Amino acid sequence: MNIKKVLFFSVLTFTIFVLLGCVGGSEPTHNDDGDLIVRLGNQTATNSKLPEGDTFEDNAYTRLAEELLEIEIINEFEANGEDYDRQIALTISSGELPDIMQVSVEELEELYENGYIADLSEVFDEYASDYIKELYDSYEVNPLETTSFDGGLYGLPAVVNVTPPHMIWVRQDWIDELDLDFDSDGDRLITIEELEFLAQTFIDENPGDADNPVGIPLAHWLNEPGYGGAFTMTTIASTFGAYPRNWIEDADGNVTNGSIMPETKESLALVKDWFERGILDPQFGTRSWDDIMALAVNNQTGILTGAWHMPDWGLSNVKEMNPDVVFEAYTLVDDQNQINIASQDPIGSVAVVSSDFDHPEILVELINVFYDTLKNELNLEEVYPDIYEYQVLDVDGATRPLNMEVLSSTSELDDYSFIRDAVNGDIEVNDIPDARSQTLATSIMEYQNDPENASTAAWALYHSRMKGLELGQSVTDNGNLVWINPVFFGTTPALEQYYGNLISLEEEEFIKIITGEESIDHFDTFVEMWYDQGGEEILAEIEAEIAE
Structure with a gap:
């Protein structure tokens, strides 16, 4: 009888435990095959180029990670752009995090302060490959310092050495068709006057035979602090020594923001003049990113500002x-004859691990796979044929479980130099010490040898590397770049509270100035508004941070 009672209560206890686990316990951590389940907050891309049937959760990259690490990847949520930002905000407010996700530096600090994310110090030291550690060490200031708090490492940042300068991509076939005397010395360094001439000629001659040809389209946001965006006036402002949205020192050594400096007023005056003369898009201020891209696709414009890699994700359309x-x-x-450049913070998004996840080393191992193993596998076509095929198809890297890059401080131009040497026949493709660059060189040679029958992906890679990166290499070698160093890249309480509204204020007031609703002298009123609506407080806090 006592034995029966013991058995009865043992079964009852086990049943209650199982029921509680089903009702209020955690989700299963392993699948039926015994593989660890890893739940991601997945940041997607708009133009992934995934082959039919593949998804952000199930593709060559995720399948390889699952095989090598004995895991099953489940995307707890998928989103892009502002939708992703909103999803992260909801996740942080609820405190219910996926196992791994990517956040901004500001969100990282909030997650750390609330105890939501794991300290990665030990797993990084133990699991990160020597190559990955060297990538982070290659920067003048190790980016891991930014993601460390109180002696702990709480995130692994994306790091990219952005290759300047901001560029102007021009329809060269139109220049040739019209037999224009443009950039006669072939150095691809042009003046404001030459750009104006080209825009006006494209409008007048309309080589695209389009309705309503447009000279120069610019996005309504107009400015970005770095060199990776499209349709901004970054390269235009640089000719005036203007650095909008960068925290820099003024002539008196005081911290200021480039958007409120006199040089930015000068560049706005130029763009305003373009609008009045019809050189700037008449619908400036109203078009979306897709609208501007459609102008190029429909042959309405042949001038687009953007980064060196714009052919890969925009011009290919x-x-x-x-x-x-x-x-x-x-x-x-x-x-x-100089290009004024503000150096940029190499840190992008930051990958973090939930403090509730028992295997934080998985994040480090994912980074090893995608930014060491695959990058340095010289026989990629045979060892990882599915990944090789993705690279031939130029599938967006955002389809990896981590939508980020981890690159050395000189990676872009280093890779280009090997690609250039292979394309020029100075070395063999197999001599390139990087699998991805081998694939790129092969595709570029495919285009160069038979441009009429080459794929769009090969066309894009040829343009982005042999034209975009080549220009970056040229201006670096020839000493055309004049650098200034922003004094601050971080955040402060006032910056978090006010800066979003100040960005909106800037966009609204600059549109008014350019389109003629306000005069150029309204810029001075904008500066006063900027100080009054939080700017002064932000600057004081930045000064204090720097003083510390």
Whole structure:
């Protein structure tokens, strides 16, 4: 009888335990095959180029990670752009995190302060490959310092050495068709006057045979602090020594924001003049990113500002609709034949691990796989054929479980130099010490050898590397770049509270100035508004941070 009672209560206890686990316990941590389940907050891309049937949760990259690490990847949520930002905000407010996700530096600090994320110090030291550690060490200031708090490491940042300058991508086939005397010395360094001439000529001659041709389209946000965005006036402002949205020192050594400096007023006056003369898009201020891209696709414009890699994710759409299109990369110089550049923080998003996840080493192992193992596998086609095929198809890297890059401080130009040497026949493709660059060189040679029958992906890679990165290498070698160093990249309480509204204020007031609703002198009123609406408090806090 006592034995029966013991058995009865043992079964009852086990049943209650199982029921509680089903009702209020945690989700299963392993699948039926015994593989660890890893739940991601997945940041997707708009133009992934995934083959039919593959998804952000199930593709060549995720399948390889699952095989090598004996895990099953489940995307707890998928989102892009502002939708992703909103999803992260909801996740933080609820305190219910996926196992791994990517956040901003500001969100990282909030997660740390609330105890939501794991200290990665020990697992990084133990699991990170020597190569990954060297990548982070290659920067003048190790980016891991930014993601460390009180002696602990709470996130692994994306790091990219952004190759300047901001460029102007021009329809070279139109220049050739019109037999224009443009950039006669071939250095691809052009002046404001030359750009104006080209824009006006494209409008007047309309080589695209389009309704309502547009000279120069710019996005309504107009400014970004770095060199990776599209449709901004970054290269235009640089000719005036203007650095909008960068925290820099003024002539008196005081911290200021480039958006409120006199040089930015000068660059706005130029863009305003373009609007009045019809050189700037008449619908400036109202078009979305897709609208501007459609102008290029529909042959309404042949001038687009953007980064060196713009052919890979934007201009390739133009190629799809216009098979004979040829772009060339140019950049603007000031009256001293110089390109003024503000150096940039290499840190992008930060990958974090929930403090509730028992295997934080998985994040480090994922980074090893995608930014060491695959990058340095010289026989990629045979060892990882599915990944090789993705690279041939130019599938967006955002389809990896981590939508980020972990690159050395000189990676872009280092990779380009090997690609250039292989394309020029100075070395063999197999001599390139990087699998991805081997694939790129092969595709570029495919285009170079038979441009009429080459794929759009090969066309894009040729343009982005042999024109975009080549221009970056050229201006670096020739000493055209004049650098200034922003004094602050972080955040402060006032910056978090007010800066979003100040960005909106800037966009609204600059649109009014350019489109003629306000005069150029309204810029001075904007500066006063900027100080009054939080700017003064932000600057005081930044000064205090720097003083510390």
